[in-house]
Amino acid sequence: MRKTHVLVVDDDENYRNAVQRILQRAGHRITTAHDAADAMRTVSTEHVDLVMCDVKMPGISGLELVRRIHEAEPDLACIVITGYGGAEASVEALKAGAFWYLEKAMDGDSHDVLRRLAAQAIEHGQLKAENRRLQQELQGRYHFDNVIGQSPALRNVLDVVSRVAETDSTVLVTGESGTGKEVIARALHFSSPRAERPFITVNCGAIPEELLESELFGHVKGAFTGATHHRIGRFSMADGGTLFLDEIGDMSPNLQVKLLRALQDQTFEPVGSSETQRVDVRIVAATNQNLEIAIQEKRFREDLFYRLNVIPIESPSLRDRDGDVALLVQHFLQRFCERNSRGPCTISDDAVRQLMNHDWPGNVRELENLIERLVVLRGEGEIGIEDLPANLRQTASIRESAAPPKVPEAGLSFHSVVDRFEADLILQALEHTHWNKNQAAKLLGLNRTTLLEKIKKKGLSPEE
Numbered sequence: 001m002r003k004t005h006v007l008v009v010d011d012d013e014n015y016r017n018a019v020q021r022i023l024q025r026a027g028h029r030i031t032t033a034h035d036a037a038d039a040m041r042t043v044s045t046e047h048v049d050l051v052m053c054d055v056k057m058p059g060i061s062g063l064e065l066v067r068r069i070h071e072a073e074p075d076l077a078c079i080v081i082t083g084y085g086g087a088e089a090s091v092e093a094l095k096a097g098a099f100w101y102l103e104k105a106m107d108g109d110s111h112d113v114l115r116r117l118a119a120q121a122i123e124h125g126q127l128k129a130e131n132r133r134l135q136q137e138l139q140g141r142y143h144f145d146n147v148i149g150q151s152p153a154l155r156n157v158l159d160v161v162s163r164v165a166e167t168d169s170t171v172l173v174t175g176e177s178g179t180g181k182e183v184i185a186r187a188l189h190f191s192s193p194r195a196e197r198p199f200i201t202v203n204c205g206a207i208p209e210e211l212l213e214s215e216l217f218g219h220v221k222g223a224f225t226g227a228t229h230h231r232i233g234r235f236s237m238a239d240g241g242t243l244f245l246d247e248i249g250d251m252s253p254n255l256q257v258k259l260l261r262a263l264q265d266q267t268f269e270p271v272g273s274s275e276t277q278r279v280d281v282r283i284v285a286a287t288n289q290n291l292e293i294a295i296q297e298k299r300f301r302e303d304l305f306y307r308l309n310v311i312p313i314e315s316p317s318l319r320d321r322d323g324d325v326a327l328l329v330q331h332f333l334q335r336f337c338e339r340n341s342r343g344p345c346t347i348s349d350d351a352v353r354q355l356m357n358h359d360w361p362g363n364v365r366e367l368e369n370l371i372e373r374l375v376v377l378r379g380e381g382e383i384g385i386e387d388l389p390a391n392l393r394q395t396a397s398i399r400e401s402a403a404p405p406k407v408p409e410a411g412l413s414f415h416s417v418v419d420r421f422e423a424d425l426i427l428q429a430l431e432h433t434h435w436n437k438n439q440a441a442k443l444l445g446l447n448r449t450t451l452l453e454k455i456k457k458k459g460l461s462p463e464e
């Protein structure tokens with residue numbers, strides 16, 4: 001079992017040491033700080049279970065410290081140590097968010113009170129944290145039901161997810177950006193027997209190489225410049241739960257070796273330590289890169305790939321999910337309307353049809369962002385085609401007018417039909433814009449030079 005970690009904050013060294021001795025004997029791990037700033041540094045870099053702090057300290061007072069901690073870490077219990085008869089201070093302490101207060105005395109009885117109070121405060125904090133976690137889970141933001149879509153492509157994926165959720169097998173989720181790889185990873189965790197344990201994410205692409213190792217495996221105090229405290233890594237945080245290694249394709253070759261070892265025997269050493277640690281984590285990795293190409297280009301280790309790719313899941317792109325666009329549109333519409341507390345928000349059938357025709361290179365994320373923008377910009381009432389951004393309106397008008405001619409039995413001359421077809425589109429755009437070539441080029445999605453060349457080549461001119 002991990003030792004509970006108590007931070008003792010007091011500018012009075014004698015008292016600090018006395019509290020440290022008493023609590024250490026009760027089995028806690030102790031860190032001390034001589035002022036509030038020092039304490040805040042520890043709280044922001046390490047996991048702390050209890051803060052015991054003096055009221056009167058030079059600089060930021062103990063009460064202000066409690067207020068700041070309460071804001072940043074509402075579940076972290078604080079006990080305030082007041083002077084003799086500090087009735088007023090004790091009321092203030094509770095108001096600031098302290099769990100309880102204690103008079104500064106050091107006789108035999110008070111040792112006992114101190115130990116018991118510390119144990120109660122820690123338990124209270126842990127219960128609060130547990131409660132919050134359960135509530136979040138109940139809200140089920142990431143549960144299966146919230147993976148929107150009925151398309152066969154998505155159903156196949158969810159089918160695999162529900163079958164592998166029971167196991168501890170490593171899963172590799174691939175797919176284009178914005179297709180919901182993280183959504184799939186969370187659905188997997190929260191429908192697995194590990195659901196009550198943590199789901200921990202590491203974005204391997206966003207963290208610089210030199211920090212990523214300590215992020216994953218933790219470090220000991222003094223392991224490198226700036227490592228002023230012992231710190232646990234994400235592998236340990238995820239113990240009993242799931243570790244989601246996002247953007248795995250961006251991991252440096254050096255770290256790939258260390259990760260491979262951690263995956264093979266579920267052991268690792270924190271940076272700067274030779275002590276081997278063992279954890280029980282289920283790994284889900286994700287990438288939008290093609291790892292087979294990365295292997296050929298020697299950017300990704302083949303052995304790591306096979307270790308990760310035990311259960312491959314490909315998150316389908318939105319254009320391959322027949323019918324899902326309409327469902328997602330309704331889902332996001334409802335969500336953003338609620339969030340913006342606006343009246344019933346609807347979208348016209350025409351507009352939905354238009355969205356279904358788009359090919360969504362940014363996938364679900366692009367659709368989500370668009371709906372949010374439309375809700376905010378529209379304010380109230382129905383969203384119609386005219387509210388859609390120009391590129392989405394255009395696709396349809398071009399598509400409609402661009403139905404190609406049928407190939408007759410007798411055949412046709414491909415080049416001349418295409419030529420005429422092009423000329424027709426260009427003429428329409430020019431007439432529509434009263435021969436404003438800039439605007440016509442925009443309407444056609446061509447650059448101006450290309451349009452001018454075509455006009456010249458085809459000998460097009462305004463009809464008299």
Ligand SMILES: Nc1ncnc2c1ncn2[C@@H]1O[C@H](COP(=O)(O)OP(=O)(O)OP(=O)(O)O)[C@@H](O)[C@H]1O
Nearest residue numbers: 146147148176177178179180181182183288364365
């Ligand atoms: N099936 C779905 N139902 C509801 N929301 C979804 C679905 N798929 C994706 N989303 C939403 O789309 C956004 C993008 O999803 P996510 O972050 O999981 O994509 P990703 O594949 O990890 O993208 P990237 O490769 O860019 O990291 C998120 O806001 C997510 O909530």
Ligand SMILES: [Mg+2]
Nearest residue numbers: 181182246286
């Ligand atoms: Mg992602």
